[in-house]
Amino acid sequence: MPRAVREQQMLDAAVQIFGQRGYMAASMDEIAELAGVSKPLVYLYLNSKEDLFTACIRREATALTRAVRAGVRTDLPADRQLWDGLRAFFQHTAEHPDAWSVLHLQARTHGEPFAAEAAAMRTEIVSFVTRLVAVAAREAHRDPDLPEHEVAGLAEALVGAAESLAAWANTTPGVTARQAASTLMNFAWSGLGALMRGRRWTPPPEGVV
Template identity: 60%
Template sequence: MPKPRVRRMPREVRERQMIDAAVRVFARCGYSAASMDEIAELAGASKPLIYLYLHSKEDLFGTCIRREAAALLGAVRSAVEPHAPADRRLWDGLRAFFAHTAAHPEGWAVLSCRARTHGEPFDRVVAELREEIVEVVVRLIEEAAEDAVGGAAAGRAPLNGREVTGLAHALVGAAESLAGWANGPAGAVPSAKETAETLMNVAWVGLENLVSGRRWEAAASKAGVVSSG
């Protein structure tokens, strides 16, 4: 009697299992300490098969970073309604960012810490992801400023390009730091909504003051006076 044929797993499914396993191991151990034997065991595959499909440990790590970066950026972009008010788009983007990092803590660990500790070319991939997110925030700040100048803040000096870029970098850096805090050791872990509200309360209130012409000035602060623009 002929033996029943064993259906082979499609390559894309097998590769996904390998990458899933690699993300878990890299997140826990870092690049240098990660073992290809452990990754193979976790993936339920042989180590030669991993090398056949994904070539090397370095290539596998790069694949993990690129996949996790694309997933995070895709989550943020898909959450933002293009025609919504600027504050709503920023809120939706922040909430999606924190929700995704909370739902994929191992992927975030690879992006936020493990990739940068290994250096080129991996930190370049993470830097490119960050720049893409910064560009999204830059556009939101520019549109918010334009709306304000066209309305109640008419006649106020607009934000210059360097200010906008600096604010966007500061906001993204704060989001990264908050994600690390929110995904830290078990305890009173905030929800994605709570974390997004924390940053929104700082960022948007400050931005509203800026686009309305109310700026903090060192000389005025020393004199105990708040600048009104």
């Protein structure tokens, strides 16, 4: 069997064990056994538990961002792009719960080098969403335009909401990927949509109780 194929099998097993047991409790013995190889071979190919975990984070971060990008056709209207992107995101995280646990939970919980890997993926997704919100604002031809700061803030809010909702959907029985996507779309788009039409929620004046 070619090395590349064997390596993918080891990563498959590692994502499953890291995702289900957590980084600390995961044992290299169990990963090797699940991959159907010897433990020395895992070390030979992937070097150490740290390097194996880093390889898992990188592979799964790439797979997730690729799935979201692939789900979106940039020639469609903005609300359709957002819906397709959300659906692709929640479908991927629902179909790969161990990978999502590695990215969202494990990578952020076990030290800065791993957290930095996950943060890089997040930055990429935030800029993808920022572009999408900016396009939506342009499509709406609003005058004055949404300030750049607000577009960036909305993208951050949307990504944070999606992360939180994916973690909740994966641990709450009976919540489908489509339901999670639809909840967030209704939350986000009706809000964003109102903003695009210049309909703001207006805070009460300062100092009023």
